[in-house]
Amino acid sequence: MNFTIKNLQFLLIFILGTAPVYSQLEFSGEVNLQGMYSTGEDLPFWMYRNSRGRISGNTNAGGWITGRAIYELNATSTLEGSVGILYQDGIADQVFLDESYLQFKNNWLEIIAGRKQQDEFYNGLSSSNENILWSLNARPIPGLQIKTRKPIFLSERSVLGFEGSWNEYFLDADRHVSAAKLHHKRFVLVLQPNERWTFKAGGQHFVKWGGTSKTRGDQPEKFKDYIKNITGLSVLSGGSSRHIGGFEAHVKRNFRDFSLEFFYNYLFESASGILIKNIPDGRYGIFFENKERDRIVNSFIYExxxxxxxxxxxxxxxxxxxxxxxxxxxxTYENRVLGSPFFTVSPEGDGIVNNSFVAHHIGIGGQFSDYFNVFPYSLLLSYRSNGGTLSKPYISRQQAFYLYSDFGVLRNFINLDVQAGLELTSDASPILGLGLKISKRF
Incomplete structure (x- = not known):
């Protein structure tokens, strides 16, 4: 999907044409500029992983600009349109779409058409955001998303509710199978006996199907194939689609001044995997968050x-x-893994070369302040032991340590952040990186 002036004109005309009075229409935007330096061929691990596809390993300079218009339909519903463009010298000398979407939203439902960046969870401290299968490591995939904005309870007095989403995405042409489709659904039961405790348990299912393979030609794309894929029947019938799924569990306890959340993600890719055959594989974590932001440490995560x-x-x-x-x-999407960035993508773009690993990850966030200024910071520390794949293991396991820090030195008419990263591995020289980010919202 390439950015054109026609796309932007259509979006703005559509939004402005629906607005009877200017007071119901709000405009906002942001500009981000970033410069980076590394002592190695690539930046240190956390200086470009989980960057929403905006930064590559060999990026020296980049920037993205986003414009947004929000129209109030009524007291509880809005229509939002946004276009964002992205440039970075690490990919190619051209401009990409960072975002381009229309969104309807009310107090419980959200519908998105287009390419929209995902929401950030755990204050950006997690190694893979909301789930091990779906991180912030790649640029958003264009498609249609329908999802709940909050738990839907069976009645006002009910303690049992649910969250869910139904999504259809369209992958681009530059892949081994071009123009493939990606279906995703998620359903989670929510038990909230009181304001202190929240329990969640559920799962999600992805299926990649259709498209044209370089070696096998056209893959089945009829409506009956879609039904087989979204119901999982294509697994039993030996279809050509590929399925990925996962179960998740969350326990959250709210205290007076802070909250604690424990979570687990389980992943599978086969019918036998659904039967918990892959245990103990998955992501285990604990997240602490202080309700008062003005703390030296206001959030902490271990995964x-x-x-x-x-x-x-x-x-x-x-x-x-x-x-x-x-x-x-x-x-993957655009040769970036869609799940946890601890999975290593082949440089040739033909899959994953390291999916057997053990990783420990710590994220710390907080801020320093005085009467006039606020200085937020985030710190990421990770250790990973890489074994390659079970069918093609590394001769010796690679040990890796990653460190990253982001410190906000100015929060005034512009935001100015200084970044530093370090990567230490058992089979390569240390890599040190430095970065400077300037941003402005209006």
Whole structure:
């Protein structure tokens, strides 16, 4: 999907044409400029991972500009349109769409058409955002999203509710299977007996289907194939689509001044994996958040990610996470892994070369302040032991340590942040990186 002036004109005309009075229409935007330096060929790990596709390993300079218009339909509903363009010298000498979408939103439902950046969870401290399968590591995929904005309870007095989403995405042409489709749905039960406790348990399902393979030609794309894929029947019938899914559990306890959340993500790619054959694989975590932002430490996260079973502990075929024989680009978009960035993508773009690993991750956030200024910061520390894949293991396991810090030195007419990163691995020289980010909202 390429950015054109016609796209922008259509979007603005549509929004302005629906506005009877100017007071109901709000405009906003932001400008971000970033410069980066590295002592190695690539930047240190956390200086470009989970950057929403805006920064690449070899980026020296980049920037993105976003314009947004919000029209109030009534007291509880809004219509929003946005266009954002992105440039970075690490990819190609051209401009990309960072965002381009129309969104309807009320107090419980959200519908998005186009390309929209995902919401950030855990104050940006997590290694893979909301889930191990769906991180902030890649640029958003264009499509249609329908999702709840909050838990929907069965009645005003009910303690049982649910969250859910139904999404259809369209992958671009530059892949082993071009123009493939991606279906995603999520359903989570919510138990909230009182204001202090919240329990969540559910799952999500992705299926990549259709498209034209470089080696196998056109893949089935009829409506009956869509039904088979979204229901999972194509797994039983041996269809050509590739399925990825996961279960999740969350326990959150609210205290007077802070909250604690414990969570677990389980992943699978086969029918046997649904039966918890891959345990103990997954992401385990704890998140602390202070309700008062003006604290030296206002949030903390620890995550442990383990992926060395893949069904092998109980015999039978292994899962080989994020790889597939037909969709050989793997669980990637624009050669960036869609899930946790601890999974390593092949430089040639033919899947994942490291999906068997153990990782420990710590994120710390907070701010320093005086009477006139606020200085927010974030700190990420990660250790990873990489084993390659179970079918093609590394000769010796690679040990890696990643450190990243972002410190806000100015919060005034502009925002100015200084960034630093360090990458230490057992098979390469240390990499040190520095960055400077300037941003302005209006």
């Amino acid at each position: 442990f990610t383990y992926t060395r079973n893949q069904g092998s502990y109980f015999g039978g075929a292994i899962e080989d996470y994020f790889n597939n024989g037909i969709y050989k680009s793997g669980w």
